[in-house]
Amino acid sequence: MERTTCCVVGGGPAGMMLALLLARAGVAVTVLEKHGDFLRDFRGDTVHPSTLTLLDELGLGAEFAKVPHRLVEQLQVQLDSGLLPVADFRRIPGPHKHLALVPQWDFLGLLADAGRAEPTFTLRMQTKATELLTEGGAVTGVRYRSGDGGSGELRADLTVACDGRRSVLRDAAGLRARSFGVPLDVWWFRLPRHDGDPTGGIARFGSGQGTVVIDRGDYFQCAYLIRKGTDATLRAEGIETFRRRVAAMIPWLGDRVEAVGDWDDVALLDVRLDRLVRWSTEGLLCLGDAAHAMSPVGGVGINLAIQDAVAA
Ligand SMILES: Cc1cc2nc3c(=O)[nH]c(=O)nc-3n(C[C@H](O)[C@H](O)[C@H](O)COP(=O)(O)OP(=O)(O)OC[C@H]3O[C@@H](n4cnc5c(N)ncnc54)[C@H](O)[C@@H]3O)c2cc1C
Structure with a gap:
């Protein structure tokens, strides 16, 4: 034994x-x-x-x-008028004043x-x-x-x-x-990151949608928030509609949304x-x-x- x-x-x-x-x-x-x-x-x-x-x-x-890792010192929210810093980890006490990705x-x-x-x-x-x-x-x-x-x-x-x-x-x-109801699921996908793009994490919320992009060096790991249970319905609207939504939320990503080739590039996370x-x-x-x-x-x-x- x-x-x-x-x-x-x-x-x-x-x-x-x-x-x-x-x-x-x-x-x-x-x-x-x-x-x-x-x-x-x-x-x-x-x-x-x-x-x-x-x-x-x-x-x-x-x-x-x-x-290999990236350090994130601040998080920003995308507004129509530009990027607004919402969290500054440089103010955290202790030796590590950042998140590490x-x-x-x-x-x-x-x-x-x-x-x-x-x-x-x-x-x-x-x-x-x-x-x-x-x-x-x-x-x-x-x-x-x-x-x-x-x-x-x-x-x-x-x-x-x-x-x-x-x-x-x-x-x-x-x-x-004990289960706590979660009203959202998440689509994960990647987009290329170009020189001069914002660093760290950037989020945008509005009109029942949300997008978070995380700087991973040469690409962004992106999360697109959808209402729970709407995965199949939204996919049926076509990949082009999704690309347009992402570009509308974070306009400077509009020049590369084609990198999401088809729905196989978009993974569903059933949030619990x-x-x-x-x-x-x-x-x-x-x-x-x-x-x-x-x-x-x-x-x-x-x-x-x-x-x-x-x-x-
Ligand atoms: C898509 C996604 C994105 C996330 N993003 C973040 C993030 O950015 N930052 C963050 O802090 N957290 C994030 N989380 C949450 C985070 O991943 C989890 O909270 C964390 O990994 C939990 O750690 P754990 O060790 O409890 O479980 P897990 O990481 O789930 O590890 C469980 C392990 O058990 C193994 N296992 C399962 N069943 C068995 C079995 N029967 N026998 C043997 N092995 C078994 C699995 O293979 C796995 O390796 C994310 C989660 C998901 C799904």
């Missing part, structure tokens, strides 16, 4: 940070991650000053600085490398937790399936569900989530917002999106997941 002290299910920000902190404290920890790598669809990349400070405290600040896979890779340097840390990729193991009502580990088609059981003193906003473990444990009433049951703790699914608005999800790990 396989055994560890702490079994962490999910190698996202919550799971990787928790595992690193536990391993640094000498606790035997095994992370099960169902994917073979950290490369996934765009999952957000806003690393806040609180997380940057934590990386410093863990001695990882210098490593983080080597990862770093691809989530690079950030997770950094945490994984730091973890692997610890003797009590194990990361098992392509290993999916399929069921909770229980004894006398208490969670005692998980059953898993590995990439080669094999399966097994990992027993642990504590199992931590960091398996994201569609957590199967929290459902399996019967933990109840919920929070568990109770985050734990005997032998099991839920952290990150598994405990409280976050919307992408404000770019707080990664950072709250990290803070969950620190608090735990």
Whole structure:
């Protein structure tokens, strides 16, 4: 029988940070991650000053600085009359007076490398937790399936569900989530960024629409807010209508909206917002999106997941 002290299910920000902190404290920890790598669809990349400070405290600040990233010092709102600064991170106390935009896979890779340097840390990729193991009502580990088609059981003193906003473990444990209605969904797409374009993050809202563009160096990661449930109807209006709407909202993007070739370039995010009433049951703790699914608005999800790990 396989055994560890702490079994962490999910190698996202919550799971990787928790595992690193536990391993640094000498606790035997095994992370099960169902994917073979950290490369996934765009999952957000806003690393806040609180997380940057934590990386410093863990001695990882210098490593983080080597990862390609952009620093954002202010956010601006697009008005008809021009750009209006609405947030200035240079006024935040502490050493990091900016947000850092770093691809989530690079950030997770950094945490994984730091973890692997610890003797009590194990990361098992392509290993999916399929069921909770229980004894006398208490969670005692998980059953898993590995990439080669094999399966097994990992027993642990504590199992931590960091398996994201569609957590199967929290459902399996019967933990109840309170859902908060969200009136919007988000379309994600990319547009090229040209020399001389505004830097940082720019947002525009109005007439039931919203667009946020995030400076990623040679491109903008763009979010277009739509009313919940209107994805199919709006797509039926055609890609040209969408391009025109984006150009009308942020006119200086009008010269490049053709870069959205067809609807395959536009990914739908079904936005959810919920929070568990109770985050734990005997032998099991839920952290990150598994405990409280976050919307992408404000770019707080990664950072709250990290803070969950620190608090735990
Ligand atoms: C499109 C989008 C954009 C976003 N933008 C931002 C942003 O800009 N800034 C920000 O801070 N937040 C953003 N967020 C939110 C942020 O991504 C999440 O809040 C954050 O990643 C939560 O971290 P987590 O570790 O709890 O869960 P996740 O990041 O969801 O990680 C869960 C992990 O568990 C793994 N997993 C799931 N089930 C199993 C299983 N059964 N067995 C093994 N492994 C499993 C998954 O593969 C995944 O790696 C965005 C989210 C989305 C969807």
